[in-house]
Amino acid sequence: MLEQTAIVTLLTDFGVTDYFVGAMKGVLLRKPPQPTIVDLTHDVPPFDIESAAFTLLAAYKEFPPQTIHLAVVDPGVGSSRRPLLGVTRDYFFIAPDNGLLSYVFEREAANLRVYHLTNEKYFRRASSETFHGRDLFAPVAVALMHGIAPAKLGKPVADYAKLHSLAPARVDDERLAARIIHIDRFGNCVTNITRENLSDEQIARGAYLQSGTREIKSFRRFFADSENASDEPFAYWGSAGFLEIAVNGKSAAKQLQLASGLRIEVIDAH
């Protein structure tokens, strides 16, 4: 058992009106050591694996070492989708093998082991084959809290599902091909551009973003900027470490007709 209270985070597309989340929490709390459970969100748009992958990426590192991140989105129960356990230096990740852990795995590639969860001894004796969150994922989290070694829970795998890479791709000397990876509830558009892809020097010498025929040349340090209340779109470094595109008091996604997956180019004609 762990010295401090174990923490389990939950990320699902179950919503909060049914008994699904409550039942999972009951399983997690059933025996000591009882974890602290944190809801990341249960409102992932149904089947939107990219959105879930981003949300997990943006939050997981805030939690203390040993935290178990449990994510269930579109588990495809009954199909061939495998349940996975990812182990990094600091965290455990439990999720279906559908790309949900893709971004985290890419960032943690240097310290990553991935297992296909096969040891039914640690699953719930099934009353149903339709609710893996309660009957498989939560029981595996309990096993980890009891100190069961990951290697006892399944078999190492390397061929897990991957979404498109988080890293933008170089097109040519002047252009980098990036994309929208998430749109938040305010309509701000999160790109996969980081400070490693676009430096302050580049911005200072005139680098800009291009979405279709639209150019975004305004960069701001803060979101709120009362001196500049126009509805010109602007870019800023968002709190998840990525460049975001916004419009003052409006939805940039609507105004610019942006959606997850759409291409954004960084142009630096230095």
Place this chain on the structure above:
Amino acid sequence: MLEQTAIVTLLTDFGVTDYFVGAMKGVLLRKPPQPTIVDLTHDVPPFDIESAAFTLLAAYKEFPPQTIHLAVVDPGVGSSRRPLLGVTRDYFFIAPDNGLLSYVFEREAANLRVYHLTNEKYFRRASSETFHGRDLFAPVAVALMHGIAPAKLGKPVADYAKLHSLAPARVDDERLAARIIHIDRFGNCVTNITRENLSDEQIARGAYLQSGTREIKSFRRFFADSENASDEPFAYWGSAGFLEIAVNGKSAAKQLQLASGLRIEVIDAH
């Protein structure tokens, strides 16, 4: 005091935009021993007691013994509706006397004592008579956490409110009258049919469901079944132990015009 952390679950129709749930949690946490509080849901459709009764039924057994399940839906404050405490072998249930505990009580009938909560000594000194969740139900949960005996909290009663029985009724040799008891947020329709009412043998020899003039003859093991992507409705054993009716990727409730309470017949012309 309990050795392990007490657990209190909450099930209400209060929503999560107002201060109601927060105020109840404050009362629960006011003094040691501070419980772990789990939200089952606060989004019960207003006054939908059947839906709340099902949600509680589907989740309560996942929690460890001694868990206190506190449910407030349509409490009818100021009317003649009595506050109840139900005690089973493993759990405590606190709710208004409106049928909300009906399904749980039916399942736990062998080990059930029910009390009308009358001892005002354990209520909050009222600042208001309109918020029983905060001023009566939560304080009674606190009293239970402090080890106060149920018999000190009120008087035994047997005439508590009951919804229709969970058990389907036999119509004749070939037909069983069941009903829809819940519709989940995906539009899947949960019936009150269990494996005790409908065996694998019966299904194998051709038993089927009838809703109005519509027959449902397809039974599946899993919800997801990629080989079969038609929009024919099908039945499967849901994670709460009941037979459910679904349509691939659609709302069965909408497509079949099903609603809570509607009759579903099991036809077995063996």
Place this chain on the structure above:
Amino acid sequence: MLEQTAIVTLLTDFGVTDYFVGAMKGVLLRKPPQPTIVDLTHDVPPFDIESAAFTLLAAYKEFPPQTIHLAVVDPGVGSSRRPLLGVTRDYFFIAPDNGLLSYVFEREAANLRVYHLTNEKYFRRASSETFHGRDLFAPVAVALMHGIAPAKLGKPVADYAKLHSLAPARVDDERLAARIIHIDRFGNCVTNITRENLSDEQIARGAYLQSGTREIKSFRRFFADSENASDEPFAYWGSAGFLEIAVNGKSAAKQLQLASGLRIEVIDAH
């Protein structure tokens, strides 16, 4: 460190679909002593500071002494809005300086110290300047849990932002000018009238409410009153200690066209 588990309440307009709330909780749980975190609500209507101020006012006193109430609504990051810490006899309050703490401060005026949070040593080393909830407010809550004295976190201030006073104003011998301070999700309208402003004796001798040309002369003890099912609006003492205006089974806000901030008069022509 505190003997009992620390409690942190959260009140934001972040919604629960993004990673924002999860990230704040990760920071709060990062190191022992790990608090119990209670969500008051994350669904404050964007920028509705009055609504947030009321919600906090209605809930804060239910929690045990030493509770840290952390509220982030319209923080205006990057603008001149200051982060504040309010210290009362029993509680800590952390919020932006935009009036959110106004009602609590008015009620706690006798025991209040307010600080402008300036000591960056206790902030998160910034990865972003757009997310004060995670990078400033939550770290300050952690510092308080570790026993850091408020005076070490910032400088005393007295010129913090204030909403309109909670106290109704006397117009003349017969009239008191009050207002709607909150509308709950059922459409019930909470006024700023307390029992100190309107006694049972006054009601008994015929005092009533006036909203525009509409008079509300019916007072009830309970919300539910099955004998009286008309749709005449009525007033009752709500659970937050204020007089509320409601209509049986309907939204009083809609029926009477009431909104936050609208004037309500108490007429007592004794």
